[in-house]
Amino acid sequence: MIVVNFKIYEETFGDKSLELARICQEISRKTKIKIIPAVSALDALRIRTELGMEVWLQNVDEVFEGAKSGAVSPLQAQSLGISGTLINHSENRKKPGTIKKMFKNWPKDFKSMLCLSSLGQTESWAKNIKPEFIAYEPKSLIGSKEKSVATEKPEVIKKIVEKYPKIPVFVGAGIHSVKDVEMSLKLGAKGILISSYIVKNKNPKERLEELARCF
Ligand code: G3P
Numbered sequence: 001m002i003v004v005n006f007k008i009y010e011e012t013f014g015d016k017s018l019e020l021a022r023i024c025q026e027i028s029r030k031t032k033i034k035i036i037p038a039v040s041a042l043d044a045l046r047i048r049t050e051l052g053m054e055v056w057l058q059n060v061d062e063v064f065e066g067a068k069s070g071a072v073s074p075l076q077a078q079s080l081g082i083s084g085t086l087i088n089h090s091e092n093r094k095k096p097g098t099i100k101k102m103f104k105n106w107p108k109d110f111k112s113m114l115c116l117s118s119l120g121q122t123e124s125w126a127k128n129i130k131p132e133f134i135a136y137e138p139k140s141l142i143g144s145k146e147k148s149v150a151t152e153k154p155e156v157i158k159k160i161v162e163k164y165p166k167i168p169v170f171v172g173a174g175i176h177s178v179k180d181v182e183m184s185l186k187l188g189a190k191g192i193l194i195s196s197y198i199v200k201n202k203n204p205k206e207r208l209e210e211l212a213r214c215f
Pocket residue numbers: 005089137141142143144172173174175193194195196197
């Protein structure tokens with residue numbers, strides 16, 4: 001499975017987010033590999049409605065319903081047919097106590113991919129946490145064109161996979177080649193979380209198909 005994080009890159013503004021999501025859908029159908037776009041809250045409903053595909057958010061807030069202005073609610077997202085979300089991404093961190101509180105009342109069947117940036121977190125506050133997915137993403141490698149989590153942190157990937165035998169572990173940060181994906185899978189990752197190599201590529205369709213064919 002591949003989660004493509006659109007972030008808020010200019011390449012995903014306006015109709016371009018729909019076009020990129022359409023590419024995710026087309027390559028997923030062609031390769032039979034699940035490819036989920038994690039998109040801006042401003043784009044999710046349109047993509048869901050127009051393409052009928054599974055779509056995730058990049059973040060949700062801790063107040064799920066009520067007198068809270070400007071929040072992005074997982075409950076409201078779910079009511080609109082949005083299937084899940086990243087949570088605690090390096091670029092949108094939450095306090096461990098907040099994350100734990102959120103998971104206590106998490107909407108049933110709303111998918112959660114908890115982002116962790118170090119092995120230390122798996123041995124402290126994230127030790128007994130139970131999201132549907134874990135994504136290991138060392139912040140320093142996010143956006144890198146030369147180095148990736150697969151080539152730079154193979155031992156950490158292996159250890160995190162071992163820490164969560166019952167939770168699929170994904171990896172991300174700097175993934176930019178077939179080799180990176182193959183290495184990640186060999187180390188026990190069940191999927192990848194990727195952004196710039198796809199979103200900012202002049203040929204995202206070709207690149208995404210190449211990576212999907214590694215699974
Ligand atoms: O959420 C995925 C993202 O943080 C990784 O970014 O550009 O290194 O693929 P990138």
